[in-house]
Amino acid sequence: MSLFKGRIAAHTITWGQAHFKALEEVSRLGFTGIEPWASFALQYEESPEQLQELMAGYGLEMTALYGGTAGGQQQKFGNAANTSGIIDYNVRLAKIIAKCGADILVLGPGGTRDQPSSLEELKVAAATMNEVAERTYALGVKTCVHPHLWTELQDEKEIEIVMSLTDPRVVYLAPDSAHLLGAGMDPASIIRTYQDRVAYVHLKDLTDRSAATLDTQLPHFCELGKGSVDLHATIEALNEIDYSGWMTLEVDESLNSPYNTMEICRDYVEDHLKIPVRI
DSSP states (O other): OOOOOSEEEEEGGGGTTOHHHHHHHHHHTTOSEEEOOHHHHGGGTTOHHHHHHHHHHTTOEEOOEEEEOTTGGGOOTTOGGGHHHHHHHHHHHHHHHHHTTOOEEEEEOOSOOSSOOOHHHHHHHHHHHHHHHHHHHTTTOEEEEOOOTTSSSOSHHHHHHHHHHSOTTTEEEOOBHHHHHHTTOOHHHHHHHTTTTBOOEEEOEEOOGGGOOSSOOOOSEEOTTSSSOOHHHHHHHHHHTTOOSEEEEOOSOOSSOHHHHHHHHHHHHHHTSOOOOOO
């Protein structure tokens, strides 16, 4: 049995906008934690207790919400003109998170990446992240930076700069194994480097593009165990730092049904990583 001390959850991204189907199927698969879409959670902004009751009815609890830039590709943390809107948006999400009994806000970067972020942009981004984190921390919610491919915060040097410029007392890290590997990093190494700030994890696999053929165009991200991420090494690193938080399984898109996709991931975690999901 694995030494892993955390708990396993599922992300609803594979279900797209079929939010209620996601709740039912994630529950049927035996998960106890779920990360729903922020857009779905915002439908309950005026009555978050209803969202909590809805999830509890399926035997589920919220693990986190994915926030960041409200305008997606149209906004960037590194653009000072976006600062006010970004802060307001994430504080709104943090209030829902807290009312639902969770404590993690995933801070996704924005922008459409055509070149690395400049030092000045990263300074602006870090200042905004600090402000968001201070406000969410006052609500009992930890803000976790989530490096992401194709955005303003992708490469290791950018992560290093942002983490050095943000307050370690309130700004945490949410490593994603596939996004880190896709940007040329070793997920296990990043986890060890920022071990004191890892507060949430997305466990995700990345398609080995060399294995794709003209007849089989695999999605960029894939079910656990079918890609290039060293998942065993990732878990080993989490065990080394004594991580005990949520680890959410995530597959953006799949050639299988959402249910079968998450079933494959669940079975990989239980059978190969030896971590119980159905408890």
